[in-house]
Amino acid sequence: MKTLETIYEHRSIRKFTNEPVSDDMLDKILKASFRGSTTGNMQVYSIIVTREPENKKAILPFHFNQAMVSEAPVVLTFNADFNRFNLWCEQRKAKPGYDNFLSFLTASIDAVIAAQNAALAAEALGLGICYLGTTIYMADELIKFFELPKGVVPITTLVVGHPAEKPPLVDRLPAEGIVHYEKYRQFTPEDIDNIYREKEALEQTKQLIKENGTETLAQIFTEKRYTKDVNLTFSKKLLEVLEKQGFMNQ
Amino acid sequence: MKTLETIYEHRSIRKFTNEPVSDDMLDKILKASFRGSTTGNMQVYSIIVTREPENKKAILPFHFNQAMVSEAPVVLTFNADFNRFNLWCEQRKAKPGYDNFLSFLTASIDAVIAAQNAALAAEALGLGICYLGTTIYMADELIKFFELPKGVVPITTLVVGHPAEKPPLVDRLPAEGIVHYEKYRQFTPEDIDNIYREKEALEQTKQLIKENGTETLAQIFTEKRYTKDVNLTFSKKLLEVLEKQGFMNQ
Numbered sequence: 430m431k432t433l434e435t436i437y438e439h440r441s442i443r444k445f446t447n448e449p450v451s452d453d454m455l456d457k458i459l460k461a462s463f464r465g466s467t468t469g470n471m472q473v474y475s476i477i478v479t480r481e482p483e484n485k486k487a488i489l490p491f492h493f494n495q496a497m498v499s500e501a502p503v504v505l506t507f508n509a510d511f512n513r514f515n516l517w518c519e520q521r522k523a524k525p526g527y528d529n530f531l532s533f534l535t536a537s538i539d540a541v542i543a544a545q546n547a548a549l550a551a552e553a554l555g556l557g558i559c560y561l562g563t564t565i566y567m568a569d570e571l572i573k574f575f576e577l578p579k580g581v582v583p584i585t586t587l588v589v590g591h592p593a594e595k596p597p598l599v600d601r602l603p604a605e606g607i608v609h610y611e612k613y614r615q616f617t618p619e620d621i622d623n624i625y626r627e628k629e630a631l632e633q634t635k636q637l638i639k640e641n642g643t644e645t646l647a648q649i650f651t652e653k654r655y656t657k658d659v660n661l662t663f664s665k666k667l668l669e670v671l672e673k674q675g676f677m678n679q
Numbered sequence: 680m681k682t683l684e685t686i687y688e689h690r691s692i693r694k695f696t697n698e699p700v701s702d703d704m705l706d707k708i709l710k711a712s713f714r715g716s717t718t719g720n721m722q723v724y725s726i727i728v729t730r731e732p733e734n735k736k737a738i739l740p741f742h743f744n745q746a747m748v749s750e751a752p753v754v755l756t757f758n759a760d761f762n763r764f765n766l767w768c769e770q771r772k773a774k775p776g777y778d779n780f781l782s783f784l785t786a787s788i789d790a791v792i793a794a795q796n797a798a799l800a801a802e803a804l805g806l807g808i809c810y811l812g813t814t815i816y817m818a819d820e821l822i823k824f825f826e827l828p829k830g831v832v833p834i835t836t837l838v839v840g841h842p843a844e845k846p847p848l849v850d851r852l853p854a855e856g857i858v859h860y861e862k863y864r865q866f867t868p869e870d871i872d873n874i875y876r877e878k879e880a881l882e883q884t885k886q887l888i889k890e891n892g893t894e895t896l897a898q899i900f901t902e903k904r905y906t907k908d909v910n911l912t913f914s915k916k917l918l919e920v921l922e923k924q925g926f927m928n929q
Contacts, residue, residue, distance in 0.1 A: 430681065430682055431680065431681060431682065431803070432680055432681065432682045432685040432799055432800065432802075432803035433707065433711065433800055433803055433804075435682040436711045436714055436715075436796050436799065436800055437710065437711070437714050439714050439715070439716070441716060457683060459854060459857075459858055460687065461683065461686045461687070462857070463851045463852075463854070463857060464686055464687050464689050464848075464851070465686075465689070465795065466689070466691060466795075466798070466809075466810045468810075468812045469812070469900070469904055469905065470849055470850070470851075471900065471905075472851065472852055472856070472857060474857070475857055475858070475859060475863075476857055476858050476859070477859050477860075477861075477862075477863065478858060478859070478860050478861070479861060480860075480861070481861055484861055512865075512866075513856055513866060513871070513874070514900075516866055516871050517871050517874075517875055517897055518897045518900065518901055520868055520871050520872075520897075521895035521896070521897035521898065522894060522895055522897075522898065523895060523897035523898040523900065523901040523902070524901055524907065525901055525907075526901060526905070526906060526907020526908070526910050526911070527905070527907075527910065529910050529911055529914035530914045530917060530918055531815065531816070531910050531911075531913045531914035531917055532905075532910055532914070534787070534815050534834075534917065535812060535815070537784070537787065537788075537791075538787075538791050538812075538815075538834065538835055541787075541788050541791035541792060541795070542791060542794075542795045542810075544792075545715065545791070545792050545795040545796065546686050546795065546799075548716070549682055549686065549796075549799065550682065550683055550686055552682075553681070553682035553683055554683075559716075560716045560718075560792075562718045562719070562785060562788075565781065565784050565785070565788075566781070575859075575862055575863050576862050576863045576865075577863050578863065578865055581863065584784075584788065585788055598714075599720055600720070601713045601714070601720075601722065602713075602722055604709060604713070606722070606763055607709075607712070607713060607722060607724070607725055607726055608709055608725070608726050608728060609725060609726070609727050609728070609825075610727075610728050610730075611727075611728070611729060611730070611731055611734055612727075612825055612826050613725070613727065613825050613826045613827050613828065613831065615762075615826075615828055616762075616763060616766055618770055621763070621766050621767050621770050622770075624763070624767075625767055644772060645771035645772055645773060646771070647767055647768045647770075647771035647772075647773035648771065648772065648773040650719065650721065650764075650768070650773065651768055651773040651774055651775055651776060652773070654719055655719065655721075655776070655777070655782075656776060657774065657775075657776020658776070660776050660777065660779050660781050660782055661776070661779055661781075661928070661929065663781045664779035664780045664781035664782070664929065665929055667780060667781055667784065668780055668929075678911070679911065679914065679915055679918075
């Protein structure tokens with residue numbers, strides 16, 4: 430499949446057939462991760478491959494029991510990872526100074542680039558993927574389960590498998606909502622109305638509002654899906670994880 | 680170009696011809712960003728396109744004067760961005776609760792997925808790209824220059840243009856250094872030696888060590904390229920940026 434086609438045709442897949450992902454496919458996906466850009470060629474990320482049914486079942490609650498986690502043949506967890514690099518430094522008479530927030534964010538960027546390369550490689554091979562945003566909510570539990578040492582924090586997860594569905598492409602905001610030329614152009618109320626007009630007019634949006642019993646689509650996000658209370662709880666937990674994993678030296 | 684080929688053939692390009700990137704190409708690259716996965720379809724990222732020579736010159740020092748910044752025809756800065764989403768919420772009787780660290784990291788992941796889609800789209804079109812890790816070092820200066828409002832933090836940058844070089848593929852560690860099956864397998868000293876053996880044996884590594892006057896390759900990282908002092912300075916600055924941009928409510 431051609432690159433632009435693969436990218437433009439992406440849809441998240443949440444239902445998979447029983448067909449396993451072959452070792453050859455998995456190797457091609459992992460190789461794609463390896464070739465992604467990485468800061469100073471330090472490769473400060475790692476990937477946990479989960480294929481054993483009991484392990485998929487064990488991490489299922491950490492991903493809020495989304496069925497695709499145990500149903501997908503392969504689950505890939507991408508970590509910000511300075512552990513291997515730090516061990517190497519110490520073994521080579523070099524004192525690592527990567528126990529800080531800047532290093533954490535650097536490693537997180539490496540991890541996400543690797544993840545997106547894996548996602549596109551999987552899709553190019555005819556597989557389907559879905560990202561799990563729950564990874565950073567439940568980082569602490571994943572650290573315990575995967576036995577991640579200091580210097581390692583899970584950032585994102587992909588479920589991968591042969592698709593058993595082909596949902597339509599999801600709507601996206603017009604470019605004006607995303608792209609700014611030369612300087613950031615702050616939005617006027619009219620801009621916001623224009624940017625969200627099409628999305629708010631979708632039949633599916635009206636249906637969602639009805640189901641959720643809210644007045645607006647935005648309220649579904651703030652009151653149901655991503656509420657302030659929940660965000661603050663998991664935010665605090667995540668900062669504690671960074672502290673515990675040795676990324677908050679100041 | 681086929682997807683896997685595009686991914687596997689990536690090399691960072693730092694020298695560009697004078698040929699501009701056409702509007703059509705830029706649109707295709709931006710469209711690639713738009714189609715990337717995004718948390719809850721919130722699209723909490725934004726992209727600043729820098730093409731004006733005086734603006735490229737202005738941001739050059741923020742990227743530590745790397746010549747490619749002013750020489751590349753297009754510079755794309757990817758931001759974690761809750762500003763537009765927050766404005767929409769407020770305009771739709773919904774109280775946004777996204778002024779916290781969890782939301783920042785969520786938006787950062789969106790931004791990097793968008794960036795890597797843009798990178799691969801550019802490469803598929805025959806262009807070259809290079810990531811600039813300096814973005815998070817100098818986020819504060821970029822915020823001022825681009826006039827980024829609260830809720831927006833620059834995360835990474837791509838320079839894009841027609842390549843005037845084709846460097847060899849860079850070395851990568853063997854898979855054992857990156858991939859863990861089922862559980863994280865902590866490395867023994869022998870593992871570390873094995874993982875780094877090939878890299879350390881490269882002629883280029885020996886040359887680097889000679890030039891830098893260090894005893895080991897690792898020391899080039901800890902003593903020259905990414906030193907603890909510099910990391911801590913920029914780490915502190917970055918956390919202040921998060922605070923200032925409204926992502927550290929607890």
